[in-house]
Amino acid sequence: MRLGVLDVGSNTVHLIVVDAHPGARPVPMASHKSVLRLMRYLEPDGSISDEGVAAIVAAISAATEVAQREGIDELLPMATSALREAANGEAVLAHIAEATGVTLRVLTGEDEGRLTFLAIRRWYGWSSGNILLFDIGGGSLEIAAGSDEFPDVAVSLPLGAGRTTVQFFPDDPPSPAQMLELRAHSRAVMRAGALPLFAAQPAYSHVVGSSKTIRSLARLAGSSRPNPSGGEDRVTLRRSELKDWIPRLGQMPAEARQALPGITADRTFQIVAGAVVLHSAMKLFDVEELEVSPWALREGILLRYLDGL
Numbered sequence: 001m002r003l004g005v006l007d008v009g010s011n012t013v014h015l016i017v018v019d020a021h022p023g024a025r026p027v028p029m030a031s032h033k034s035v036l037r038l039m040r041y042l043e044p045d046g047s048i049s050d051e052g053v054a055a056i057v058a059a060i061s062a063a064t065e066v067a068q069r070e071g072i073d074e075l076l077p078m079a080t081s082a083l084r085e086a087a088n089g090e091a092v093l094a095h096i097a098e099a100t101g102v103t104l105r106v107l108t109g110e111d112e113g114r115l116t117f118l119a120i121r122r123w124y125g126w127s128s129g130n131i132l133l134f135d136i137g138g139g140s141l142e143i144a145a146g147s148d149e150f151p152d153v154a155v156s157l158p159l160g161a162g163r164t165t166v167q168f169f170p171d172d173p174p175s176p177a178q179m180l181e182l183r184a185h186s187r188a189v190m191r192a193g194a195l196p197l198f199a200a201q202p203a204y205s206h207v208v209g210s211s212k213t214i215r216s217l218a219r220l221a222g223s224s225r226p227n228p229s230g231g232e233d234r235v236t237l238r239r240s241e242l243k244d245w246i247p248r249l250g251q252m253p254a255e256a257r258q259a260l261p262g263i264t265a266d267r268t269f270q271i272v273a274g275a276v277v278l279h280s281a282m283k284l285f286d287v288e289e290l291e292v293s294p295w296a297l298r299e300g301i302l303l304r305y306l307d308g309l
Contacts, residue, residue, distance in 0.1 A: 001019070001020060001021050001073050001074070002017065002018070002019055002020075002029065002070065002071060002072045002073050003017070003018055003019075003020055003026075003072060003073065003074050003075075003076060003302060003305065004016070004017045004018075004067040004070070004072040004074070004075045004076065005018075005076045005077075005078070005298045005301050005302055006060070006063055006064075006067070006075060006076065006077040006078065006102065006104075007078055007080070007297065007298050007301075008056065008059075008060065008077070008078065008079040008080070008082075008083060008104060009036075009079075009080050009081075009082065009137055009138050009139070010036075010037075010038050010039060010080065010081055010082040010137060010138025010139035010140075010160055010162045010163065011035065011036060011037055011038070011137075011138035011161075011162050011266060011267075011270065012033050012034060012035055012036055012138075012266060013033070013034045013036055013056065013059035013060060013063055014031070014032070014033045014034075014063075014298070015030075015031065015032045015033070015063040015066055015067060016028060016030070016031050016298055017029045017030040017031070017066075017067065017070045017072060018302060020302060020306060021306070022306045022307070022309050023306075026299065026302050026303075026306075029070065030066065030070050032062065032063050032066040033266070034058075034059035034062060034063070035265070035266040036052075036055055036056065036059060037138075037162060037269070038052055038055075038056070038082040038138070038162075039082070039138070039139070039162045039163055039165070039166040040052075040166070041053075041055065042086070042166075043087075045087050046085070046086060046087035047086055047087040047088040048082075048083075048086045048088060048089075048092055053092055053095060053096075056092070056096060057095070057096060057099045057100060060077075060096060060100045060102055061099075061100050064100060064101075064102060074305075075102070076105075076301055076302070076305055077102050077103065077104045077105065078104060078105045078106070078107055078301060079093070079104040079105070079106045079107070080106075080107055080112060080137060080139060080140070080297075081109065081112075081137065081138070081139030081140040081156075081158075081160060081163075082138065082139050083104065083106060084106050084107070084108070084109075085139070089106070093106070108156070109140055109142065109155070109156020109157075110154050110155075110156060112135070112137070112140070112142050112156060112297055113133070113135070113142035113143070113144040113151065113154030113155065113156060114144065114150050114151060114154050114300075115297055115300030115301055115304060116133065116135045116142060116144070116210055116296050116297045116300050117131070117133050117144040117146065117149075117150060117151045117154065117300070118149055118150060118300045118303055118304060119210070119293070119295040119296060119297070119299040119300035119303060120133055120208050120210060120293050120295065120296075121148075121149050122149075122295070122299075122303055123293055123294070123295045123299075124206060124208070124293070128205055128206050129147060129204075129205030129206065130145065130146065130147045130201065130202055130203065130204050130205050130206075131145065131146065131147070131204065131205065131206045131207075131208055132144075132145045132198075132201070132204040132206070132207045132208070132285065132287070133145065133151070133207075133208050133209075133210065134207075134208070134209045134210075134214065134278065134281050134282075134290065135209070135210045135211045135214075135296060135297070136159075136160060136161055136209075136211050136213045136214055136274050136277060136278060137160045137161070137211055137213075137297075138160045138161060138162035138163065138270070139158070139160035139162060139163050140156045140157060140158055140159065140160045140163070141156070141157045141158075141159035141160060141277060141281065142154065142155070142156050142157075143155050143157070143190075143194050143198070143281065145198055145201050145204070146201075147202075152201070153197050153198060153201070155193060155194050155197060157189050157190065157193050157194060158189070159186050159189055159190075159277045161213045161267075161270040161271070161273050161274030161277065162270045162273075164182055164185075164186070164270075164273040164276075164277060165269060165270040165272070165273040167182075168181055168182040168185065168273065169182070169272065169273060172253050172254050172269070173250055173251055173252055173253050173254075173272070174250055174272060176247075176250070179246070179250050179272070179276060182273060182276050182277070183276050183279075183280055186276065186277045186280040186281075187280045187283075187284060190280065190281060190284050191284065195284060195285075198285070206291055207285075207287045207289070207290045207291065208290060208291050208292070208293050209237065209278070209290045209291070209292050209293070210292070210293045210295065210296035210297075211296050211297075212264075212267065213267065213270070213271065213274035213278070214237070214274075214278060214290075214292060215235075215262070215292055215294075216262045216263055216264065216267050216271060216274075217237060217242060217245075217262070217271070217274065217275055217278065218235050218236070218237040218262070218292040219261050219262025219263075220245060220260055220261055220262045220263060221237060221238075221241040221242050221244070221245045222235055222236055222237035222238070222241065222292065223235070223236055223237075223238075223241075224236075232294065234291065235291070235292040236289050236290065236291050236292065237289065237290055237292060238288065238289045239279060239282045239283065239287060239288055239289065240288075242275060242278065242279050242282070243279055245275065246272070246275050246276060246279060249271060249272045249275060250272050254268040254269045255268065257271060
């Protein structure tokens with residue numbers, strides 16, 4: 001069976017096409033990505049501008065053309081925080097459906113955390129014990145923990161890399177004062193909205209980071225070593241290494257960051273904010289090192305669909 005997952009996020013519209021069936025690992029066959037940066041299209045009242053809606057429609061139309069060429073059997077379209085929180089979200093969704101024929105499923109923040117956690121659990125396996133997960137998207141930060149396929153606790157916080165860039169970094173590069181302000185804000189939000197919920201969790205066997213932002217930071221500041229059980233190399237990111245890179249990233253303009261390892265064109269403008277938020281999370285949760293998962297939300301959507309067949 002050939003499936004497509006269409007992820008309309010705050011930063012990109014991303015289609016992945018896989019060959020999959022229940023009980024098997026999905027095999028990637030094609031991918032298509034359009035950079036949106038929807039936070040740029042938000043009006044003062046929180047609605048998405050006409051220009052932004054047109055950009056979403058164009059990106060979805062391009063992705064569906066790829067999906068048709070690839071001969072998919074089923075398209076699984078979803079939207080996350082940008083459309084979920086837009087003041088005109090319902091009208092935009094209706095317009096997208098009329099213009100493209102695609103009816104997006106809008107995930108809640110808790111949905112995002114639970115489905116990403118499912119992907120992490122399947123990747124690491126049952127023997128991996130209690131897991132703490134950090135996932136940084138464009139609009140939100142998801143934190144989840146547990147020892148089963150779905151987490152015991154999952155929260156979504158408005159600390160995505162794109163959102164916090166727009167809110168706190170009006171200058172490029174950001175000033176040291178702006179970076180300190182974001183650090184203080186992100187810690188305050190996590191202390192109030194996350195830390196108490198995780199206080200009763202037992203010790204974590206694995207702390208895992210997922211999402212493109214964290215993978216990019218790991219390529220820049222992390223390390224890779226062979227997996228003792230075979231398969232893909234084990235990629236880790238230490239808090240101390242991330243801390244060393246944050247001031248260096250903050251001193252570079254966005255266009256210069258693309259020359260760094262792992263920092264792609266679609267992440268250059270928001271990677272500094274993502275790094276500040278991730279370091280704050282690791283510090284508050286007393287995490288010295290996290291492992292980087294190649295699977296995240298899109299894989300969780302696929303696995304949940306296959307489980308339901």
